[in-house]
Amino acid sequence: MASAFRTLIAALLLAAGLPALAQDALVVASTTSTEQSGLFSWLLPKFEAATGIRVRVVAVGTGQAIDIGRRGDADVLLVHDRAAEDKFVADGWGIARRDVMVNDFVVVGPRDDPAGVRSVRGAAQALQRIDAARQGFVSRGDKSGTHAAELRLWKEAGIDPKRSPGYKEAGAGMGPTLNLAAAINAYTVADRATWAAFKNRQQLDLVLAGDPALFNPYGVIPVNPARHPHVKKEAAERFAQWLTSPAGQEAIAAFRADGQPVFFPNAR
Amino acid sequence: MGHTLGEAFALLASLDSRLLQVVGLSLRVSLSALALGTLLGLPLGAWLAVSRFRGRGAAIVAINALMGLPSVVVGVLVYLLLSRSGPFGGFGLLFSPAAMVAAQTVLVVPLIAAVSRQIVEEAWRDYAPELSLIGLSRWQSAFLLLADCRFALSVATLAGLGRAMSEVGAVMIVGGNIDGYTRVMTTAIALETSKGDLALAIALGLVLMAVILALNAAAYGLRAWAGRRYG
Amino acid sequence: MFPLRIAGLAFAPNGKAVLDGVDLELSGEGITVVLGPNGAGKTVLLRLLAGLLPAGRGRLDWGGAALPSGRLAMVFQQPMVLRLSVWANVEFALRPQALSPAERRRRTARVLERVGLAERSRDSARLLSGGERQRLALARAWAVAPRLLLLDEPTASLDPGATEAVERIVREIRTDGAKILMTTHNLGQATRLADDIVFLAAGRVQEHGPANAFFARPQSAAARAYLQGELPWRLPFAR
Numbered sequence: 051m052a053s054a055f056r057t058l059i060a061a062l063l064l065a066a067g068l069p070a071l072a073q074d075a076l077v078v079a080s081t082t083s084t085e086q087s088g089l090f091s092w093l094l095p096k097f098e099a100a101t102g103i104r105v106r107v108v109a110v111g112t113g114q115a116i117d118i119g120r121r122g123d124a125d126v127l128l129v130h131d132r133a134a135e136d137k138f139v140a141d142g143w144g145i146a147r148r149d150v151m152v153n154d155f156v157v158v159g160p161r162d163d164p165a166g167v168r169s170v171r172g173a174a175q176a177l178q179r180i181d182a183a184r185q186g187f188v189s190r191g192d193k194s195g196t197h198a199a200e201l202r203l204w205k206e207a208g209i210d211p212k213r214s215p216g217y218k219e220a221g222a223g224m225g226p227t228l229n230l231a232a233a234i235n236a237y238t239v240a241d242r243a244t245w246a247a248f249k250n251r252q253q254l255d256l257v258l259a260g261d262p263a264l265f266n267p268y269g270v271i272p273v274n275p276a277r278h279p280h281v282k283k284e285a286a287e288r289f290a291q292w293l294t295s296p297a298g299q300e301a302i303a304a305f306r307a308d309g310q311p312v313f314f315p316n317a318r
Numbered sequence: 319m320g321h322t323l324g325e326a327f328a329l330l331a332s333l334d335s336r337l338l339q340v341v342g343l344s345l346r347v348s349l350s351a352l353a354l355g356t357l358l359g360l361p362l363g364a365w366l367a368v369s370r371f372r373g374r375g376a377a378i379v380a381i382n383a384l385m386g387l388p389s390v391v392v393g394v395l396v397y398l399l400l401s402r403s404g405p406f407g408g409f410g411l412l413f414s415p416a417a418m419v420a421a422q423t424v425l426v427v428p429l430i431a432a433v434s435r436q437i438v439e440e441a442w443r444d445y446a447p448e449l450s451l452i453g454l455s456r457w458q459s460a461f462l463l464l465a466d467c468r469f470a471l472s473v474a475t476l477a478g479l480g481r482a483m484s485e486v487g488a489v490m491i492v493g494g495n496i497d498g499y500t501r502v503m504t505t506a507i508a509l510e511t512s513k514g515d516l517a518l519a520i521a522l523g524l525v526l527m528a529v530i531l532a533l534n535a536a537a538y539g540l541r542a543w544a545g546r547r548y549g
Numbered sequence: 550m551f552p553l554r555i556a557g558l559a560f561a562p563n564g565k566a567v568l569d570g571v572d573l574e575l576s577g578e579g580i581t582v583v584l585g586p587n588g589a590g591k592t593v594l595l596r597l598l599a600g601l602l603p604a605g606r607g608r609l610d611w612g613g614a615a616l617p618s619g620r621l622a623m624v625f626q627q628p629m630v631l632r633l634s635v636w637a638n639v640e641f642a643l644r645p646q647a648l649s650p651a652e653r654r655r656r657t658a659r660v661l662e663r664v665g666l667a668e669r670s671r672d673s674a675r676l677l678s679g680g681e682r683q684r685l686a687l688a689r690a691w692a693v694a695p696r697l698l699l700l701d702e703p704t705a706s707l708d709p710g711a712t713e714a715v716e717r718i719v720r721e722i723r724t725d726g727a728k729i730l731m732t733t734h735n736l737g738q739a740t741r742l743a744d745d746i747v748f749l750a751a752g753r754v755q756e757h758g759p760a761n762a763f764f765a766r767p768q769s770a771a772a773r774a775y776l777q778g779e780l781p782w783r784l785p786f787a788r
Contacts, residue, residue: 075499077413086513091497108413108494122402123412225512232514250514278402280410447601448629452693453618453645462641466631548632548673 075104076285079124082223085109087243087307096301103285111194122278126286130268131195144271150293151302151313152267157258159237167257174207176258184215186236190227191219200239246307325517344502347415348482351422355478359430364460367438384428393491396421413494421488426478433474438463469544476537550611551577558607567593569752579744580729589749591732595699599623622695626702628686636670642689660688664718680711687718700731748772
């Protein structure tokens, strides 16, 4: 019986099939907005068909994506926090940041809009209205690109958000933040792509969009092989080139989330 | 809720290959971690049961406490170890199923060791005089009692399986939830929830529960059969 | 290791004397049966000899050597029966001995044959009856070819047939050259097996002598009372 027991364990090990150790695919660290909107599942098959390079996407907040790049755990970044991106390159962790596309942030909130955000044009004014009406506002609070953009808008509005009566930090990605806002029927700033693909809207509606201050540029940055010699520098470079090439830009322009375009190519 | 559930069942009816792939990876990762965790945890638990040394009490308390170790903490630790900038970075294991197996193994070992220590120690209490008179070494006694208690020890293994299959924090961090590569049932559920697609999240949750239920039923059946067969 | 001399052996856990100065000399042959009422300290004496309990006071002299390891075996009242095959339940006991695997197999097969469990060697030991379990325990003890075998009430809860089988095996083990020291409450068994009797009461040896002499003319009052208290049970029509 003891031998049968041993055989069982051996069989278990074989059946489980210890996963292969080698990693041969390009690792892209990117943001939840690009992954959750479905952009990557749209773009990657086209990129793989064009180049034969397999891609794996780790979708996290921009802050964490940049940290993953700094540690050398990804080969290339596709993120949206210009200030942090420039610092990443200036510190020598990344090379040659390139513009890829923009999407925009939107302000969403209760359908009956108790703060009256629909009647203003600028995002900063919208935040002032929400603050003045003592309405709820859910912040990402996770050091993501969206969080950084949100904080810039509060600064522009001249308000310290921590003192705003209805301000709450979710400390989570875009989706969970939208879930929270939907649950308590509060305002929040979301990227258009995630909002378009978001299904659990309940009473939430889009209340403001189109302010240039809400534009959200994405950049692609290969990780610097001088710092991390193991990175797949050719594959990373081809990824960056393809995204900014006519083929990549057209693919981005053709992407639809919930029937509408959400990313707009802007490579030069 | 009723509407969401209905939608969930409709999704289940249309089991597609991607869902099957996610389920398959979950099983592969968790069963691998369970196998490794069993190979490490059972001898560790049995050895603790039959050994007497200074600090044994502290070791048992530590192992028992580690049963409650949050999976995110394990995730971050394994992440730092396997990161290219960490001590084992050279293997390039981060964001791979192997990293997930490593993290779940770390989660499962203390659980299996703690439960098996308890079970084997009870047997040891009954048999210690005879075993010591026969002159078996600690390790010989430990392995003999493991063989003796093997059916009771299935509880330890099942507890480990439950912990591995249901945890999300560690695999999310070290696997990266990469579509088609490191996405397992729990991380897929977390992702679909954050996308607000609750129906899909619940459908996946139902699959996860069904899989865990099936594995437990199989283990129960095996144990009942063994009880009749081996007494 | 023989003659084994025991001098002033005492065991008093928590201040309560279980053995209170036992003096005994055992020769290297034959079957010595330890008799005595419940609580006399019979089991404790066996366990002290086996080295399973630390003696409080007194001396054990194993013919000038230390407690011999591997040459001493013990069968407990409730023997350990592992959830393994009958074969494995015997074979593991040979692991600590420096034997080749082939020799281990040979010895295991031989003792199982001699206790009548050869046909059942592949069965799970947990499915054995009480009598078969006791024979299994005897086989395990026999396998190591002990010089001294300690038996603690080996037939305590067995029917007459199973008891007879155990007694036959005990005799064979003695013939193989083992000194046997056993306890029992079965006086018939004692008369059938014993070469000499040690009568233990209140933590002391009251009598030690040849079995015939003990049963014919017990010297101590305690032994007479014990035998009289027990005899009516054995001979219900002898009142």
